[in-house]
Amino acid sequence: MRILIVNAYGDDAARGGAERAVATLATHLVAGGTEVAYLQAFPSRGTGLDVERTVLHDTDWRDDPTRRLKDHVVSVVAPAGGVLEKAVARARPDLVHTHNLAGIGTGVWEVSRRLGVPVVHTIHDYYLLCRRVTLTRSDASPCRPSPLLCGYRTRRLARWAPAVSHVVGVSQHVLDVHERLFGHAELHVLRNPVPAPDATAAGPPREQAIVLGYIGTLDRVKGVHLLIAAAPRLAALGFTLRLAGDGRLAGEVAAAAEAGALRWEGHVTGAAKRRFLAECDVGLIPSVWAEPGGPTFTLVEWLAARRPVLVSARGGLGEVAGMYGGVVAVEPEVDAIVQAAAGLRDGGRWQDLVGAASPPPETTAEWVSAHDRIYRSLVG
DSSP states (O other), rough: EEEEEEEETTTTTSHHHHHHHHHHHHHHHHHOEEEEEEEEEEOOOOOOOOEEEEEEEETTTOOOOHHHHHHHHHHHHHHSSSSHHHHHHOOOOEEEOOOOTTOOOOOOHHHHOOOTEEEEEOOSSSSOOOTSSSSTTTOOOOOOOOTEEEEHHHHHHHHHGGEEEEEEESSSHHHHHGGGGGGTTTTEEOOOOOOOOOOOOOOOSSSSOOOEEEEEESSSSGHHHHHHHHHHHHEEEEEEEEEEEEEHHHHHHHHHHTTTEEEEEEEHHHHHHHHHHOOEEEEEEEOOOOSOOSSSSHHHHHTTOOOOEEEESSSSHHHHHGGSSTTEESSSSSHHHHHHHTTOOHHHHHHHHHHOOOOOOOHHHHHHHHHHHHHHHHHH
């Protein structure tokens, strides 16, 4: 088989969860003898996998101020021809597997249909329903899509949906939200893969919870503004709040760190990231938006480090909170976060959480096999 993987940023795992999933999938497919090619919207660093790549644009929105507007236009127009048709035809795929389609558009589905190539689509966010892909307003408050404006955009994108044979959701929640768009497709829940346990995983946390940690994008949709607001109250309870990451709220986080309310580590990777996880006692994932992933890669990382985690009760995160030991669902609100942290002062409860927090069973091999079964049901 030859699979064309279509994703806005290819397999640049530093970009986010979708790219990490794509990188994992492609690496294992190639190792198993499947040919893989990429079609992506923007330049990316990638994993170094030696495969054919087609990049549609020379810049992304960070380098070109007009790029975001152009991408929104592509979403609404969703062209099905021209450059896209040439790119897919040149790749000669037996099957097209699409992921995040920013800068590409759903016209790639129709192009594939015309070329007689079956399509599988994985839903990683709310791109098809919301131009901000989060179903939240700019202040991170929940947003119900406008039937007039958002509805028109969704109808334009979804007009090519009949070309999609199989749809994969990273949680049941995200699949349910999109189900009406894919009435002719077979639906699957394939949760984000859990890697094999790391033999160098961190030791157990302290006997009493002291350090609370957040790692990820510094953005309101991730609930970082709630952590900033909660920081003084957490400090009064005897907790140290540490944040790692970068994003639009970096200035506010830096100001809070300068005032002594919290500690900010900046962007961490590799050994620095493992050290950060090990030095924290509890992980925090207070996302305001309904995280599509159940679990998210960040949740898996905290559990792999054997740390209890306080997670948002919304979306895919809330869906899997009861599936893993040591995970506590909390409403993404300042009072709820402070109250949940205060509950960790109960020695018996803390020991129970620490004892239950452990790396989830490895699922990567089965996850890749599940994709392979879907592919072969279409290709033979």
